[in-house]
Amino acid sequence: xxxxxxxLHVLSTTPASGKTVVTTGLIRGVRNAHHRVLPFKPVSETxxxxxxxxxxxxxxxxxxxxxxxxxxxxxxxxxxxxGREADVWLFDQYVGxxxxxxxxxxxxxxxxxxxxxxxxxxxxxxRRALLEDCDLLVSExxxxxxxxxxxxxxxxxxxxxxxxxxxxxxxxxxxNGTAFTTVDRVxxxxxxxxxxxxxxxxxxxxxxxxxxxxxxxxxxxRNSVEFVGVMPWTDFFDNRPRYRPxxxxxxEDHQHLANLVGSLxxxxxxxx
Numbered sequence: 001x002x003x004x005x006x007x008l009h010v011l012s013t014t015p016a017s018g019k020t021v022v023t024t025g026l027i028r029g030v031r032n033a034h035h036r037v038l039p040f041k042p043v044s045e046t047x048x049x050x051x052x053x054x055x056x057x058x059x060x061x062x063x064x065x066x067x068x069x070x071x072x073x074x075x076x077x078x079x080x081x082x083g084r085e086a087d088v089w090l091f092d093q094y095v096g097x098x099x100x101x102x103x104x105x106x107x108x109x110x111x112x113x114x115x116x117x118x119x120x121x122x123x124x125x126x127r128r129a130l131l132e133d134c135d136l137l138v139s140e141x142x143x144x145x146x147x148x149x150x151x152x153x154x155x156x157x158x159x160x161x162x163x164x165x166x167x168x169x170x171x172x173x174x175x176n177g178t179a180f181t182t183v184d185r186v187x188x189x190x191x192x193x194x195x196x197x198x199x200x201x202x203x204x205x206x207x208x209x210x211x212x213x214x215x216x217x218x219x220x221x222r223n224s225v226e227f228v229g230v231m232p233w234t235d236f237f238d239n240r241p242r243y244r245p246x247x248x249x250x251x252e253d254h255q256h257l258a259n260l261v262g263s264l265x266x267x268x269x270x271x272x
Contacts, residue, residue: 002265002266003026003030003136003167003265003266004166004167005135005136006131006136006137006165006166006167007127007131007136007137007139007164007165007166007167008026008136008137008138008139008165008166008167008168008169009139009140009141009161009162009164009165009167009168009169010022010023010026010138010139010140010141010168010169010171011141011145011158011162011168011169011170011171011190011195011197012141012143012144012145012170012171012172012173013144013145013170013171013172013173013179013182013183013186014144014172014173014182015143015144016173017171017172017173017203017204018171018173018203018204018231019140019141019171020058020061020062020140021203021231021234021236021257022169022171022201022203022231022261023039023058023062023138023140024058024061024062024065024236024254024257025065025254025257025258025259025260025261025262026138026258026261026265027039027062027065027066027138028065028066028254028255028257028258029258029259029261029262029265030135030136030138031065031066031067032255032258032262035135035136036133036134036135036136037066037134037135037136037137037138038066038068038130038133038134038136038137038138039059039062039063039065039066039138039139039140040077040126040127040130040137040138040139040140041058041059041062041077041139041140041157042077042123042127042139042141042142042156042157042160042161043077043119043123043142043156043157057240058140060244060245061240061245061250061254062138062140063245064245064246064250064254065254065258070245077089077122077123077126088119093122095118095119095122096115116156119156120156120160123156123160123161124164127139127161127164139161139165141157141158141161141162142157142158143157143158144158144186145158145159145162145170145186145189145190159190159193159195162190162193162195162196162197163193163194163195163196165195165196166196167196167198167199168190168195168196168197168198168199169197169198169199169200169201169228170183170186170187170190170197170199170200170201170225171201171203172200172201172202172203173202173203173204174202174203174204174205174206174212174230175204175205175206175233179202180215180219183200183219183223184219184222184223187200187223187225188223191223197223197225198225198226199225199226199227199228200216200219200220200223200225200226200227200228201228201229201230201231201264202216202229202230202231203230203231204231204232204233204234205230205231205232205233206233209230209232212230213227213229213230216229216230228264228265229263229264230264231260231261231264232260234256234257234260236253236256236257240253
């Protein structure tokens with residue numbers, strides 16, 4: 001899969017499929033190739049600690065991979081979760097208090113249409129502003145790409161952002177045993193919602209590499225997308241709590257991820 005300028009969105013077939021691992025390595029690889037890259041979390045969530053927002057771990061790592069400070073303007077959509085409600089900030093603009101977002105995205109369906117549209121418009125505004133400052137914008141969805149949509153619920157982080165993106169990479173985690181039982185259904189739902197899926201990647205492959213490659217290629221061919229390849233198991237998630245940015249251990253982990261992703265994803269010399 002060749003990365004081009006614009007907006008790449010990373011989705012998954014199931015929760016905990018490795019979107020953060022793949023996205024972090026991809027961002028670091030683009031930066032290593034001397035291109036301007038920025039991360040984007042369309043809808044994120046975190047907790048209040050001593051009256052202030054804690055840093056969402058995923059976007060903190062992605063900002064570090066991109067070589068930019070973790071600031072609201074660099075990670076523009078921040079949801080601060082307090083109990084069952086949330087204060088939503090987009091850039092430095094306070095949108096208002098809404099039901100809890102993030103993994104409890106069904107709460108969006110309880111909002112009046114005008115409020116949901118306002119959040120969607122703000123997400124798109126953040127996206128457009130970031131695109132002006134980079135060669136490639138890499139965003140990450142939330143949880144599974146299809147579950148909420150199949151239930152008829154609102155999904156800004158996955159479907160709506162996927163429609164806006166130039167390219168979409170779908171990640172499936174081979175080691176959880178559901179990679180090939182869900183991929184056709186996921187691809188079908190995304191296609192019905194006009195999400196431009198261009199690549200399919202198998203992550204956390206525990207062994208039997210040849211068999212996974214063959215099955216991955218079959219799944220990609222059935223759905224008319226490119227099979228990007230397989231990523232072996234990595235201990236990034238084990239190390240992530242221990243090696244926080246900007247520690248040396250974190251930097252080494254990020255470089256390892258960049259090498260893994262770089263063996264699968266070609267970063268074009270004309271990027272930008």
